[in-house]
Amino acid sequence: xxxxxxxxxxxxxLSILFALLTVTRRNAVHAxxxxxxxxxxxxxxxxxxxxxxxxxxxxxxxxxxxxGLMLYVIMLVRKDEADEVRQSLGQxxxxxxxxxxxxxxxxxxxxxxYYGNYSGFLSSKMAQIGGNTESIGAVLYTYFLLPFEVxxxxxxxxxxxxxxxxxxxxxx
Amino acid sequence: xxxxxxxxxxxxxxxIVVFALALLTVAYLxxxxxxxxxxxxxxxxxMRVGPHGLLQPIADGLKLFxxxxxxxxxxxxxxxxxxxxxxLVCALILFAVIPFDAKFMISRLNIGxxxxxxxxxxxVMGIILAGWSSGSKYSLLGGLRSAAQxxxxxxxxxxxxxxxxxxxxxxxxxxxVEAQSVPFIVYQPVAFVIYLIAALGExxxxxxxxxxxxxxxxxxxxxxYSGMKFAYFFLAEYANMIIVSxxxxxxxxxxxxxxxxxxxxxxxxxxxxxxxxxxxxxxxxPRYRYDQFMRIGWKIMLPLVLANIFVTGVVIxxxxxx
Numbered sequence: 001x002x003x004x005x006x007x008x009x010x011x012x013x014l015s016i017l018f019a020l021l022t023v024t025r026r027n028a029v030h031a032x033x034x035x036x037x038x039x040x041x042x043x044x045x046x047x048x049x050x051x052x053x054x055x056x057x058x059x060x061x062x063x064x065x066x067x068g069l070m071l072y073v074i075m076l077v078r079k080d081e082a083d084e085v086r087q088s089l090g091q092x093x094x095x096x097x098x099x100x101x102x103x104x105x106x107x108x109x110x111x112x113x114y115y116g117n118y119s120g121f122l123s124s125k126m127a128q129i130g131g132n133t134e135s136i137g138a139v140l141y142t143y144f145l146l147p148f149e150v151x152x153x154x155x156x157x158x159x160x161x162x163x164x165x166x167x168x169x170x171x172x
Numbered sequence: 173x174x175x176x177x178x179x180x181x182x183x184x185x186x187x188i189v190v191f192a193l194a195l196l197t198v199a200y201l202x203x204x205x206x207x208x209x210x211x212x213x214x215x216x217x218x219m220r221v222g223p224h225g226l227l228q229p230i231a232d233g234l235k236l237f238x239x240x241x242x243x244x245x246x247x248x249x250x251x252x253x254x255x256x257x258x259x260l261v262c263a264l265i266l267f268a269v270i271p272f273d274a275k276f277m278i279s280r281l282n283i284g285x286x287x288x289x290x291x292x293x294x295x296v297m298g299i300i301l302a303g304w305s306s307g308s309k310y311s312l313l314g315g316l317r318s319a320a321q322x323x324x325x326x327x328x329x330x331x332x333x334x335x336x337x338x339x340x341x342x343x344x345x346x347x348x349v350e351a352q353s354v355p356f357i358v359y360q361p362v363a364f365v366i367y368l369i370a371a372l373g374e375x376x377x378x379x380x381x382x383x384x385x386x387x388x389x390x391x392x393x394x395x396x397y398s399g400m401k402f403a404y405f406f407l408a409e410y411a412n413m414i415i416v417s418x419x420x421x422x423x424x425x426x427x428x429x430x431x432x433x434x435x436x437x438x439x440x441x442x443x444x445x446x447x448x449x450x451x452x453x454x455x456x457x458p459r460y461r462y463d464q465f466m467r468i469g470w471k472i473m474l475p476l477v478l479a480n481i482f483v484t485g486v487v488i489x490x491x492x493x494x
Contacts (some may be wrong), residue, residue, distance in 0.1 A: 029305075030250075052281065052282060056283050059293070060289055060290035063297075068323060069323070071300050071319065072320070075315060132282065132283070133286075
């Protein structure tokens with residue numbers, strides 16, 4: 001087994017372990033910490049795949065930003081209430097459906113990568129030509145410009161929506 | 173196999189040298205800070221332990237090491253232990269990518285700057301968790317303030333580095349330094365000033381040390397901490413101060429470049445100018461109020477820094493390069 005493989009299995013096992021802990025912890029803050037570690041170990045696997053830029057953004061946005069904001073909200077919940085809060089949203093059917101959809105999607109992608117030539121747009125060879133960051137930037141602003149702009153507009157709409165909601169509450 | 177072993181060995185030696193020096197510098201920064209502020213306030217600073225108090229950091233370290241380790245009954249034990257460790261680890265592993273010289277660094281990443289920003293954003297989670305897990309109102313308020321403060325100032329910190337990055341055309345710290353025949357402070361004065369202010373906010377230093385704010389929140393997020401766990405927060409704070417100064421040196425002052433003296437010496441000189449600046453600021457300014465602090469960020473710094481990125485982009489487009 002090569003070193004890369006050994007590290008891959010270590011990171012993979014740890015990310016699955018912490019992902020399981022995330023959904024089983026009763027305390028919301030502990031779940032958030034486990035989520036943080038899950039994101040971190042997934043980022044480690046990105047590094048092994050030579051996607052350094054993606055790994056750094058994963059840690060910056062998900063581990064640093066999203067989990068941080070989650071913690072910010074969770075911290076405002078009182079301790080004794082947080083322990084007694086109901087853990088299920090009663091959406092088991094939808095959850096199972098989405099989970100099956102995800103499994104199928106991942107299986108589909110792995111099959112494509114295994115049998116076909118669809119090993120991803122940014123292969124490690126491409127990264128060697130101009131570096132990871134450069135190639136992502138180049139592809140994002142040429143080939144994927146329209147989806148990128150659509151996503152930006154969507155996020156802007158969410159931002160404006162959040163401001164409107166918050167403002168209404170202040171004025172009342 | 174031999175090549176691999178020697179690679180690992182050189183890497184190990186570099187790691188040991190950098191970390192030993194970093195921790196020693198961190199310990200003596202506390203001494204430097206007390207001395208400098210002491211003299212600025214016409215006092216002597218620490219004088220008792222050793223000549224001119226030179227052994228004071230060691231005495232402090234020993235004292236903290238042997239202090240009783242207290243966990244509040246209201247607190248969450250595991251998180252309470254986890255928080256300071258997260259803080260310190262995240263502060264120390266940032267040293268891995270700092271190029272002290274053209275050749276001397278632990279590891280060269282092609283996303284060096286992004287790595288620093290991302291790990292630093294995880295490090296602040298330690299402060300938030302410390303505030304929550306202490307089970308005390310003052311700590312919780314400190315943690316909340318810290319969260320709001322750091323999420324907003326992280327944005328300005330990242331954006332202020334964007335201008336120099338666009339000129340350098342790389343996230344690699346070594347390439348950023350190599351791109352500077354003239355230090356970027358000349359091209360990017362606005363970004364430099366905003367970086368310094370945002371850095372003060374990011375590392376919780378005095379005018380912006382609202383999470384600690386001893387006059388309102390006792391000691392903020394580390395009110396309940398004692399002994400070595402408190403020392404971890406302390407070390408992390410000073411390690412972050414070094415890192416922030418090192419990034420300022422690399423991005424704005426051309427890193428190790430300079431005449432006559434060897435590169436690492438230039439790097440250290442420039443870095444200590446920034447560290448001295450941070451200490452100086454602490455002795456000079458009073459603490460900002462919370463709303464003032466947020467107003468400076470969102471209403472003054474954000475438009476300025478966005479305008480800076482825009483102008484830099486336009487100038488690069490017309491003058492050349494890309």
